[in-house]
Amino acid sequence: MTKKLGIIAGGGDIPKALITKCQEQKRDYFVVAIEGNADKDLVNESVPHIWIRIGQAGTGFKKLAEEKVEEVVMIGTIRRPSFKDLVPDLRTTAFFTKIGLKSIGDDGILRALVKELEGEGLIVRGIQEVMPEILIKEGVLGKVKPSRQALADIARATEVATELGRLDVGQAVIVQQGLVLGMEGIEGTGELIRRCGAYQRKGEGGVLVKIRKPQQDMRIDLPTIGDRTIIAAKEAGLSGVALHAGNGLIANEAETIKLADKYGLFIMGINPANYQGDCK
Numbered sequence: 001m002t003k004k005l006g007i008i009a010g011g012g013d014i015p016k017a018l019i020t021k022c023q024e025q026k027r028d029y030f031v032v033a034i035e036g037n038a039d040k041d042l043v044n045e046s047v048p049h050i051w052i053r054i055g056q057a058g059t060g061f062k063k064l065a066e067e068k069v070e071e072v073v074m075i076g077t078i079r080r081p082s083f084k085d086l087v088p089d090l091r092t093t094a095f096f097t098k099i100g101l102k103s104i105g106d107d108g109i110l111r112a113l114v115k116e117l118e119g120e121g122l123i124v125r126g127i128q129e130v131m132p133e134i135l136i137k138e139g140v141l142g143k144v145k146p147s148r149q150a151l152a153d154i155a156r157a158t159e160v161a162t163e164l165g166r167l168d169v170g171q172a173v174i175v176q177q178g179l180v181l182g183m184e185g186i187e188g189t190g191e192l193i194r195r196c197g198a199y200q201r202k203g204e205g206g207v208l209v210k211i212r213k214p215q216q217d218m219r220i221d222l223p224t225i226g227d228r229t230i231i232a233a234k235e236a237g238l239s240g241v242a243l244h245a246g247n248g249l250i251a252n253e254a255e256t257i258k259l260a261d262k263y264g265l266f267i268m269g270i271n272p273a274n275y276q277g278d279c280k
Helices: 014-026 056-066 088-098 105-120 148-166 189-197 227-236 253-263
Strands: 005-009 029-034 049-053 071-075 123-127 172-174 181-184 207-210 240-244 266-270
Touching: 005 014, 014 029, 014 056, 014 071, 029 056, 049 056, 071 105, 088 105, 105 240, 148 172, 148 181, 148 207, 148 240, 148 266, 172 189, 181 189, 189 227, 227 240, 227 253, 253 266
Parallel strands: 005 029, 005 071, 029 049, 071 123, 207 240, 240 266
Antiparallel strands: 172 181, 172 207
16 A cells, blocks of 8 residues: 655645646655745645745644655755744754754755654655656657757856766856856755856856766755746747756656747756766
8 A cells, every 4th residue: 555645745746746746646645834935826725735834844743644645755956944933843943953053955955854744754855756757767858959069068068067966055156158157055046047147158158067966865856947947048048958867857848849849949858867968
């Protein structure tokens, strides 16, 4: 028998896709939606759920137990919490004190949260274990192919993004004509794209590359793009997006690829380990 699934939902479109998947499979599930992160239209009266702040993790744990949830998927973006977000759940305050404030906002907090969930007797799953089809495949996905310059920029961005990931800072880098325009920090991918739009030179637009951090747990925070990424890339004048094949996610993949084709942007899955700057 399939175990009841708890969905800890942050921002973006993937949490909604997971809810739809559970509904289609008639799998029991319960959603813990994170205020200030999950989209307001994520759930309705037909979706079993609770809204909590990051600081109410204790409330979330209690509710998951009451709902007899056995497996959990954490999916969606989570912004850096403020101290206001942490009040008044004392258990959560103790949790952040234990892991150290320096871990807030990076993968450290997510890894620590996985341990807390496992300590509650829950099995933490990666989204790919529930929806294996969601991981991006290697190669060009749409009708638009990257140019020779774009391939060179992808190679450069992949090199930089790998080092950025080792420092546990971010997943995304934008390169244009060999120049690094920006690296993802606390602002997230959307703001990175918008910021770099103002830095672009004349000529062919830059590329956005997102790859999984080398030390990253596959169960948490996989690099993700969606239609909002493509819209932002178009507005910023980028030529396309490359994502970590087998490790990255595309929300509403068919629709996102269709939108990229419409805008003349490429979407490509790459393997950083053996990427040589050519199209597979």
